[in-house]
Amino acid sequence: MKFWSYFRDHAGCPETEIEIENGATLAKLHEAVCEQFPKLDGSKNSTLKAVGLEYEDDEFILSDGDEVSFFPPVQGG
Amino acid sequence: MKFWSYFRDHAGCPETEIEIENGATLAKLHEAVCEQFPKLDGSKNSTLKAVGLEYEDDEFILSDGDEVSFFPPVQGG
Amino acid sequence: MKTELTISTEPIDEAALAKRRAMDDGMGAVVCFLGVVRESEGDDAIIAIDYEAHEEMARRQFELLFDELSQSWPVESVRLVHRIGIVPVNEPSLWVEVVAPHRAEAFDACQFLIDEMKQKVPIWKKPLPA
Amino acid sequence: MKTELTISTEPIDEAALAKRRAMDDGMGAVVCFLGVVRESEGDDAIIAIDYEAHEEMARRQFELLFDELSQSWPVESVRLVHRIGIVPVNEPSLWVEVVAPHRAEAFDACQFLIDEMKQKVPIWKKPLPA
Numbered sequence: 186m187k188f189w190s191y192f193r194d195h196a197g198c199p200e201t202e203i204e205i206e207n208g209a210t211l212a213k214l215h216e217a218v219c220e221q222f223p224k225l226d227g228s229k230n231s232t233l234k235a236v237g238l239e240y241e242d243d244e245f246i247l248s249d250g251d252e253v254s255f256f257p258p259v260q261g262g
Numbered sequence: 263m264k265f266w267s268y269f270r271d272h273a274g275c276p277e278t279e280i281e282i283e284n285g286a287t288l289a290k291l292h293e294a295v296c297e298q299f300p301k302l303d304g305s306k307n308s309t310l311k312a313v314g315l316e317y318e319d320d321e322f323i324l325s326d327g328d329e330v331s332f333f334p335p336v337q338g339g
Numbered sequence: 340m341k342t343e344l345t346i347s348t349e350p351i352d353e354a355a356l357a358k359r360r361a362m363d364d365g366m367g368a369v370v371c372f373l374g375v376v377r378e379s380e381g382d383d384a385i386i387a388i389d390y391e392a393h394e395e396m397a398r399r400q401f402e403l404l405f406d407e408l409s410q411s412w413p414v415e416s417v418r419l420v421h422r423i424g425i426v427p428v429n430e431p432s433l434w435v436e437v438v439a440p441h442r443a444e445a446f447d448a449c450q451f452l453i454d455e456m457k458q459k460v461p462i463w464k465k466p467l468p469a
Numbered sequence: 470m471k472t473e474l475t476i477s478t479e480p481i482d483e484a485a486l487a488k489r490r491a492m493d494d495g496m497g498a499v500v501c502f503l504g505v506v507r508e509s510e511g512d513d514a515i516i517a518i519d520y521e522a523h524e525e526m527a528r529r530q531f532e533l534l535f536d537e538l539s540q541s542w543p544v545e546s547v548r549l550v551h552r553i554g555i556v557p558v559n560e561p562s563l564w565v566e567v568v569a570p571h572r573a574e575a576f577d578a579c580q581f582l583i584d585e586m587k588q589k590v591p592i593w594k595k596p597l598p599a
Contacts, residue, residue, distance in 0.1 A: 187523075189521065189523050189591060189593065190521060190593035190595075191593075233591075235523075235526060235591070237526075238525060238526040238528075238529035238530070239529070240589070254523060254526065254591075256523070256591060256593070257593065259587065259588070259589065259590055259591050259592055259593060260587070260592065260593050260594045261520075261522075261527075261551060261563070261586050261587060261590045261591075261592035261593075262442075262504045262551075262562065262563045262583060262586060262587050262592075264393075266391065266393050266461060266463065267391060267463035267465075268463075310461075312393075312396060312461070315395060315396040315398075315399035315400070316399070317459070331393060331396065331461075333393070333461060333463070334463065336457065336458070336459065336460055336461050336462055336463060337457070337462065337463050337464045338390075338392075338397075338421060338433070338456050338457060338460045338461075338462035338463075339374045339421075339432065339433045339453060339456060339457050339462075339572075353484075353487045354483075354484035354487055354488060357483045357484055357487065358484060362505065362559065364507065364508035364558050364559050365507055365508055365509075366505060366507065367504065367505050367506070367507040368502070368503070368504060368505065369501075369502070369503035369505065369561075370500070370501070370502055370503075371499075371500070371501040371502075371503075372498070372499070372500055372501075372572070372575075372576075373498070373499035373500075373501075374497065374498060374572065375492065375496060375497050375498065375499065376497070377494065377495055377496065377497040377570070378494035378495055379495070428494050429492065429494050431499075440507070442502070442504065442583065445502075446502075446576065446579075446580055449576075450576055453572065
C-alpha cells in the first residue's frame, strides 16, 4: 500500500503492508484500510485506486504482492 | 481604386482612378469596374470591398476622393 | 488588454518572442500557435508561399479583432506576428500568443482570433511551385 | 507519432524546447500551451506550488493518453514537460506542444491531452501560502 498527497498525512505514513484474505477485491482492501486509518474514511468516495501503474475499479481481484496506491483526485497542470 | 492579389493581374494594374456620378453606391462602382476590367466580372460574387481601411457593403455611398480596394477572399495564416 | 502586432518580411523568432513575454502574477495560461508553410497546396508541391498584405488595412482589421477579443475574454495580452513576402516550406508564417488567467479562455480567444483573421485580414497567398 | 515526456524539477526552458523542434514538411500547425502558477489558490495568496508526482505511474498514464491521442488525431508529435517540486508564482509548471498537419486537429488534440491529464495523471499540488 502506498499513500500519496494528503492521504499520506491522513494515514500518517507513505506506505504500509496489509494482509487480506486470498481473492479479496480492491473494495475489500479499501474497507480494511479505512478501518486501520480512520482519517481516510472521509475521502472514501473520492479515493482513486491503482494497482501497479494502472487504475483499477472496486471489483478488481487482488493477488499476493500487488502494490496498491490510494490517492485523492489528481491536480496536474 | 486599388486591386490586390490576383485581382491586380486580372485588372492589369495595381490601381486606377474611376469617375462615377455623385452619390453612387459601392455596388454601382463595382459594375463600372467590371465593365472596364471584364476579367474581374467572373469573381464578382466573391469580391471583397473596402473603402479606406474598412469593409463596406454594396449600399455604401461613395464620396469624392474615397480610396476603394477590391480583392479576392483573404488567406492569411 | 496589451497588444503587439508585427507584419514583416523577417523570419519569426519564437525564442526571442518567448523571452520578451512579461505576464502578470494573476495569469495562468499561455497559448501559442504557429502556422507553418506546408510542402503542398492542394495537390501541388510547393517550395514556398509568397504572402502579400494590404498592410495598412491589415493593421486596422487586426486592431478591430483585438478589440472584439478583449470584449469577449479576460485576456491580458495578445501578440501576433504575420510574416509576409516569401516564406519557405517548414518555416512559420504566423505566430499568435494569448495570455489569460485560465486555460479555456486562452484557447478560445486564440482560436477566435485565427478564425476571424482568416475571414477579414487582407493577406493573400501565392504558392511558389516546386 | 513521436512523443517526448519530461517530468523534472528543472525550470521549463521554452526557448530550448522550441529550438529542438523538428517537424516534417507536411506539418502546418504547432500549438503550445504553458500552464503558469498564479498568485492565488482560491482566496489565498501563495508564493509557489509544490507539485508531487507518482512519477512512474504518471509516465504510464501519459503514455496511455498519448496512445489515445494518436488514435484520434493525425498528430506528428507531442512533447510534454511537467515541472514538479516547488514552482514559484509566474513560472510555468506545464508545457505541452502538439504538431499536426492542420490547425483544428492540433488545437483539439492539445486540449484533449490537458483535459485528460487533469483527470488521470497522478500529480498533486500543495500551495505554499504567501
